[in-house]
Amino acid sequence: MTFVVRAARDEDLAHLYEMAKLTGGGFTNLPPDRSALRAKLERSHAAFAREEEGVEDDLFVLILENTATGEVRGTCQIFTQVGQRHPFYSYRISMLTQHSRELDRTFRAEMLSLTTDLEGSSEVGGLFLHPGERAGGLGLLLARSRYLFIKAHRQRFGDRILAELRGVIDEAGGSPFWDGLAGRFFGMNFQDADAFNAIHGHQFIADLMPKHPIYTAMLSETARAAIGLPHPSGRAAMRMLENEGFAFEKYVDIFDGGPTMTARIDAVRSIRDAQEARVAAIGRDAGTEALVAHGRLSDFRCAFGTVRGADGEIVIDPDCAAAIGADAQSTVLHVARV
The missing domain is CATH 2.40.40.20 (Barwin-like endoglucanases)
Structure with missing residues (x-):
């Protein structure tokens, strides 16, 4: 049985929609919305059709197909340059150290600062493998095929690359990070915000969130514990990224607090080797x-x-x-x- 990763086509829409319904929420790049998925395919078609070299605001959607049956069993995406349509916001975890001479004590406060440091980076994301195929290394094939695509089209990508991992979601489908931080400013539960985010993006969060640093000590214990942790289903993906040379450099998603992994494109193992x-x-x-x-x-x-x-x-x-x-x-x- 042979599987191949190829460019997505219009006829893949129904398969993408069925896979999107299996993600369980918080999977921004694969929303369970036909119109949003159709828009992604149209954008991908335009990227594949562009013959000119150079970095543009492109999205490539790839599909994993069983060549024996023609079934679509997975998908992944590559963004050539994030932050071109809207600012690409992340939270950066930092530390502020202060000393009181009178008390003879040093205080260290962890903070989340809104930043656009990663703007202009390329991004790998949207990786989903059908639950019935999670064996035989097919997740590895999907993930690493993106790096060979980048190698084959190197002039279309910049110097830095990132991957956002989905954050912690509880058994009820809520996000401790959202409930402890963003949810307090929006009057929306995570499920409603997730549905809106999947179709419209999370620019609305960046527009309305306070721009000054957030002291994590003021968040709930569950929200603090979720900062920088991947969803349990994303731990294997995090290990694969680390094996490729990605590292967690203290950037987290402003929506669910999941870790953002970064690397220099030419240092990514599959691209380099x-x-x-x-x-x-x-x-x-x-x-x-x-x-x-x-x-x-x-x-x-x-x-x-x-x-x-x-x-x-x-x-x-x-x-x-x-x-x-x-x-x-x-x-x-x-x-x-x-």
Whole structure:
């Protein structure tokens, strides 16, 4: 059974909608709203159709397809430059140290400061794998295919990249961070705010939130405990990001307090280690397990395969070659699966 990551098409809308309904809330980049998803697809089509090189405000939506059945089983997204349509706000966790000579005591206060430090970064997000496929490394294929796409289209991306992880959501579907901070200013529960955010974005939060620093000591204990923690379902994603070289640099989402991971694009492991090679032959002889990508823009395909060879010429297995549309003499990108 072979799976391939490819560009999203109009006919994928129904599949995206069904997956969006399974996310459980707080998943901003995959809203369970057909109109919002259709708008994403239209924006993605425009990005794939743009031939000019250079960094623009593009969104690429990718799909994981079972090549044997044609079923769509996952999705992910790449934003080339955030903060171009609206300011890209984050909270930055900082510390203020003060000393009282009279009391002979030093006080350290943790604060959340509203910032646009990450504006202009590229972003990987919107990754969702159907619950029935969460085995066999398909989450890894989806996640790392984005880095091979970036490598193949390097001039369309900047120097920095980020990934926002969904924050903690309780069993009732609420957000402790929202309830302890933003909810006090908006008169909306998290579910209502989440629904609005999924369609309209969280600019409304940035517009109405106080711009001065927030002392975390003034928040509830549950809200403080949620700052910078990923949703339990996002812990594996956080580990994958760390393995790629992303780090948590004290930025958190203003909506649910989830961690924002950042890295320099050229230091991301899959981008740094990916190699370009010519397919010298297609054969089933044993080789190294790898991710292999072929094609540009809407023709981009990425799948697992086996690779052997050196000096810019490799042999790939026929199932992988068929999945990515490569033949002898094609040029591909490959990176070790481990």
